[in-house]
Amino acid sequence: MNSTQHTPPLPYYEDVSPGTGCLPPRAWAPGSDAARLSLGGTWAFRLSPTAAAEDDSFARPGYDASGWGEIPVPAHWVLHGHGAPIYTNVNYPFPVDPPRVPTENPTGDHLRVFDLPGDWPTSGQAVLRFEGVESCARVWLNGEELGTFKGSRLPHEFAVAGLLKPSGNVLAVRVHQWSSGSYLEDQDQWWLPGIFREVTLLHRPAGSVADFFVHASYDHVGGTGTLRVDAEPGGGRVTVPELGLDLATGESATVAVEPWTAETPRLYEGTLTTGGETVSLRIGFRTVLVEDGVFKVNGHRVLFRGVNRHEFHPVTGRALDLATMRRDLELMKRHNINAVRTSHYPPHPAFLDLCDELGLWVVDECDLETHGFVDLDWRNNPVDDDRWTPALVDRAARMVERDKNHPSIVMWSLGNECGTGRGLSAMADWIRERDPSRVIHYEGDLSCADTGIYSRMYAPHAEVAQIGARTEAPWGDAALDARRRELPFIQCEYAHAMGNGPGGLSEYQRLFETHERLQGGFVWEWIDHGFARHTPNGTPYYAYGGDFGEELHDGNFVCDGLLFPDRTPSPGLIEYKKVIEPVRIEGDGSGGTVRITNGHDFTDLSHLAFSWRYEAEGVAVGSGELAVPPLAPGESADLKLPAPAATAPGEETRWTVEARLAAATAWGEAGHVVAWAQLPGSAAAAPASVTATGAPRRGGDRIVLGPGTFDAATGTLTDLGGLTLTGPRLDLWRAPTDNDNGASWQPDERYGLIWRELGLHRLQHRVDAVDLADRELTVRTRVAPAATDVGLTAVYQWTADGDRLRLAVSVTPLGEWSCPLPRLGVRLGVPAALGAAEWFGGGPGEAYPDTRAASRLGRWALSVDEMQTPYVRPQENGARADVRWARLTAPDGTGLRIEGHPPFWFTARRWTTEQLDAAEHTPDLVASPDTVWVNLDHGQQGIGSQSCGPGVLEPHRLLVAPAEFSFTFAPLG
Template identity: 70%
Template sequence: MDTRSEDARLPYFEDHSPGSGTLPARAWYAASDAARLSLDGTWQFRLADTAEGTGTGFVADDADLAGWSEVAVPGHWVLQGHGAPAYTNVQYPFPVDPPRVPTENPTGDHRRVFDLPPDWPADGETVLRFEGVESCARVWLNGRELGTFMGSRLPHEFAVGHLLRPAGNVLAVRVHQWSAGSYLEDQDMWWLPGIFREVGLHHRPEHAPVDFFVHAGYDHTTGRGTLRVDSAPQGRVTVPELGLDLETGEEASVPVEPWTAETPRLYDGVLATAGERIPLRIGFRTVGVRDGVFRANGRRVLFRGVNRHEFHPESGRAVDVETMRQDILLMKRHNINAVRTSHYPPHPAFLDLCDELGLWVIDECDLETHGFSFFPEWRGNPVTDERFTPALVDRARRMVERDKNHPSVVIWSLGNESGGGPGLGAMARWIRDRDPSRPLHYENDSTYPDSDFYSRMYASHAEVELIGRREEEPLADPDLDAHRRSLPFLLCEYAHAMGNGPGGLSEYQRLFETYERLQGGFVWEWIDHGLPKRTPDGRTYFAYGGDFGEEVHDGNFVCDGLLFPDRTPSPGLLEYKKVIEPVRITGDAGRGTVTVRNGHDFADLSHLAFEWVFETDGERLGGGRLDVPPLAPGESADIALPPAPATGGGAEGESVWTVRAVLAGDTAWAAAGHVVAWGQIAASGHRRREAPSPAAAVAGRRADGTITLGPAEFDAATGALTRLGGLVPVSAPRLDVWRAPTDNDLGASWHEEARYGMRWRELGLHRVRHRLDGVSLEGGTLTVRTRVAPAATDAGLRTEYRWSATGDELWLNVAVTAEGDWPCPLPRLGLRLGLPAAFGRAAWFGGGPGEAYPDTRAAAALGRWELPVDALQTPYVRPQENGARADVRWAELRTADGSGLRMTAGSAPFWFTARRWTSEQLDAASHTTDLVPGDAVWVNLDHGQQGIGSQSCGPGPLPQYLLAAGAAEFSLSFREVAPESSAG
């Protein structure tokens, strides 16, 4: 078959080429003295089911627009009442037959009528610029067809000066949801067609720059920056602060302060030609790979990064500048220093903000063909099809030309998850030829022919350590193996932040900080892509894949970020901030010192102030400033702590020093006093409390079917607690091993052997039965013996509850022994009890203020905390286990009048969880609106919890965080608290 002749008969939206009629790519800049006219706003709109179903009569001046509606541009029509969004991760949502697409191809006709301003210049040229259209556009102006284009996240321009008229200009744009370009845009995100970035007219005066390239290097050995600006036609470049006045193409070196993500120093300049003056913001820096390490300005860089999709819950990928700024401020405030623009170039204004506020950027091309991985050897993959190569190179060209003048962009990335092939090589060759000043990144080809980095996704801790030691499994070809071993290593995606998690961050960070070759990683990802929907009764929730009737979808896999869709930080982001903090604070209370280590790559500590607080049992007894020298990067110092304040109550309490590093003054991204890092140093440890000896315990009494033990009453037949003073529990304490599986518990399909949530359910841990084996009262001890087990297995937990009491305090000691075959670890091991719904106020002394689990507890600080029960919940888009507080010494639940129940740890602290629904109800919920408060507050007091891991895409919990079924013993006490009592 002659495919060339067949291809020639295909419509433009099924053409392999990037389009026709557009101008060459050029650098983006926010403004100049040349005129611009925004065409954003309300456009007339019509949606058709097929690509050619409505004809092209709408391009005419006198077109019949009966039945048309309106949409906002920038915007996506599926988020404005026309059709519906669809989510897939890997699978294409249409038959895979490149470059063909279905006849059922939603097509949006857009029309805007506009007048030119009276003073619009008549000289030179005017270009019509589209910043982003998904996925293919055909454009007319005043009835004349301008051309077509693909490449959704990239700009395209047309010369239109000869077509413009003073008034009544008709701009008509036909946008197809599916095109040949869709095969190159299989990124993990919602499919959202439309004109989603700005549209405008840009006047190009005579003698204005066609394009320009700012070269601003820095020599760290001399402290001098070298500037050259290439431009056609020629002009002059002035940088007043540096005393520079150069002809374009001329080079000069002067002493400068370099640009880094920690110290984003920019110099204001102007590029002036005979036709246009363009403001410049110049950052001097030099980047590259040397001796197997990526360096900036001569120093190794450690990326504390995130992958960022562009997303807003109301407007999709049409993200306004204020939201972009909000994102970067949140990143900076949480110690994030780098962004990978997954998996396409961001709006260019985002890069301006990265220049200004300071982030390292891996700028990634608009390319992913992941859906071809389902076929043997990626059959049909466009990067192996030479007919797609011009489109691939065009995408690389448009990214580089648009973004080349941003100092924040330090690495170009060819794209994501597109296998390997000559098309990628063509992209790499073009980029290297155009811009040799930046290294290249690509992950998805294991021999790395086109990458300056050894890049992986979701590698385990063990594998990352081997790579750090350059002891990874060798490639079969010695030359290829030697090449890969010479490369610095990046985890371009790791720590999958889906639902509760990610776990294991601290262990990854220790590896990054230990091995020079390991240059950090980028958490997947920044934000949950939940779209708001309402229940029939008007309650709002965030929807995910399948909630819009998609035939093929990937469920809530689109909600895997460190922010909730409304940009509220998740516990995962707070954990990440703590793990990657650029100052390490440790200490030794015995020696009376605190050790401060500067982990910045470039900045000393002069921008920080250090504060100390001393607390006993959560009560602040003193605080003040700590004098820390302005340590250079990598330096550390031991600083003497002041004398510990007097406790006032003897030495009985548990005391801790907390030392915080805070901003000494206001910055562009946070105010003075913002906490950058902190550490805690125990001055005295947790006091073990033992249950009373039989001799000290209050003797029990049996009467009328009731056993009375101190302040408590029990059912004599079952041994269940029925009353504690005036408190009547909804459900007596009993052993609990089930939690509503997290996304990471459920795991990814390719991790079948360790999907613990699935194995727990297969074993039946969500439906265990409690068999009563005996109730006995001997003196001051009530013993209840049970066996807790699921059906259809011999696996069980022999459980013995031993109750005793002294005065107003009720003690419980629990001993557990595993029996039978346990094929998997436990989700949790502890007690569950139910209290009346009025017990809605929580206080505790332990880890907080946020949730924590065994491998996500770095951010939990020891202290005394108070929150409403409702605020203890973490509203993950798909409900799942959440809200545990770690290392709890005591916890209280109280009613509005202050009466309540105190639960105190015995020999070891416990995990504390309180919520208004059971774990089973939490497990059954699909969305937050499925959770309806009941008549009880359900409390878990856990001796152990399974870790979290990141197995929704990455590795599961490390072995030390698995909760094996075995022998365990723990104790707690319970005491009713009166309304006038205070926590303490």
């Protein structure tokens, strides 16, 4: 007897459908006058280990949930004591067997009992709306199942009018951490299940607006805007009082308007009124198109000075409040950022309202990434499997329909790192049919078959230059290759902001400004995703991948932003602001002229006030306002600087010119610095030499020279005018940065690993001679790592003039070096009491050879503790560039003054480089009770972006070569 084996249907959370029971997607309409009831707050909560551990009886009215716990909504349950977050970049944290997911599938049951307000309308319909649930939800109201849905960062609505009661309504939501939708949501971020955006009950009056589409184009030639608002059902009216418009829905009108741009976010207030509802409109007139191979808005080329932005908060995860969203955008605007790519999903819709209001270009990206299939050669990739196409198109539709009325959105992005496939083409076709007014973006298909823009990630500078000249290497189909060459180019991700860095920003920006085709890019990314935690003794730190016991994780790769988790700007953001300034200030201050160039795309310079300051040895000796004409975009003017003030002979002078907001804006106060530059004045006189007047004297195990005492056997300085010192001696090692360690998939050499393999972290110092001459102490050494014959000779020549010691260092390479050095200089230890630093040089923040654009020459004062940059994973940080002299002092005024020639890199910290290297989190760094460790470097290796992007450019590599440099030490107090 033959038997047929039947495969049972998959449960709803594993089938490939987008869900059941949901209403069609529609536009975000926060300005409706219809009644609404927020269902946020405290919900009853129960977590089960599997999807089937509990039946659905909890959804029935009268169920006793008194034994359950509680959870706030919006929230992620893993941030409230139920399970733990998981961080992976590419790999799925479960076996790849689409659409199946593990039996071990944490499932959170949520219960909310609510009453309707007394004035809730008794007629009309009602809709239950979910803004975001990860990753699959099943919903009941008063015991009746409404349906299921997937698409975590997308809205879903259910019709519920017939189920509502005046009081005692029971809303039940079952949420599964894993579902078939998880295969479509492999974005580089924490896996955080839960109801993490708002849940709202919306009244839908009879005759209300089902959906509406605002079409507001701009003719830059005639200066007119054309408005048409389509609505379902028809029969409504649209009014824009400021423009004198009163139109029927579907009717067009053309009037003179001020256009919307990211620089001038002009919005017109309007209303859409039907028989049952009035919806507020904020209308921005603008037109997007690709013309002659250039992306344009309102007829003008746009240069994106952008960032990728995940939604993240160090306490609440992706559950963000409006104040946090506004703070993000205000910080972007204050740092000259003009564009956001919503990596890699549509953001909270209120964020886009703020982009409209404050002015940012937006690439709105679909909630789609299948990156985990890349290591499987894209086998079974859902975007090339027709069974998944309805779910993919549903995600595209929910994004477009929700967000279509935002003027800030200039591109729709199909998703991220999904390979290629028919599903993506279906999404592109649907979007193009629904909204031909915007450009479609997708990076993962070099053919650009479905897109209107050529987009890449982390293309190195040399290739970007070729792309700018349209001479890049051919690819694939000749016809598609030719079409791609005619498209504008952006880097949707570049300059990986992980840890210390990114480097190479200035070189990218010069390329973007040189070639019309290159229209900028989006730094990866906005914020470090570190969760706020405390050690057992209460010390705060930020946790990253692996800190929650994950079986599979990608470590601190989740901390790769321009902001620290608490939204403090990192040195990388300060650098980026300087590099992308929309005003160029250049010139030769010694010649008394300055050139001002307007780099804005749309606005003249009338909103800025310019000032100058003349400084001698870092101290202002004159200042005033600079009259700059209201230059149009792209225009330049050469201006005369005032006659400089008299200064002492030999003083180094410099002009500082600033462009500041002339009046307060929605995002910045009057006087906020938008752009600045320093122009050379008179060069400094050569440093005063130390005339050797003292002779070294040997006495027992000591050598005395001027104010210094040395160990007679090693020639090491141990005391300077009563200050106990350790060193100085040659130092090559730095605690490798994330960019030093690099990424395995990048072709550049990973120098952090090479340095460690070579042994530069464990150098051995051999003293070959300690020679005393008439007025000089010379110490000859060999410095090298074990197990190799490469090394350096270091000759230390000490002289004194009675009050000061001068050290001249001569370095000669030995053997065949195959890599650059991390650093080249000397390290010394000074007493821990010397905790106040002052210096004349670059500041106020850290800088390295390829991250020094924002380093401003001046006199600066910080404590040693304030000089540290608290990267989430500790690494090399805190160097100040171009230092002429530095002082370290104790509260009683005693201390040490150091002068260098040539100018040097100055670093001071309360732990050794080796301790910094060993630390995994900031609490691992324990301050020495005895010593401040000081590095005085003749050279530093650049930073680059190789944690995910290109390495250090050749001009910024610290190649092994003979070197000479000197320092003068003087005790203070």
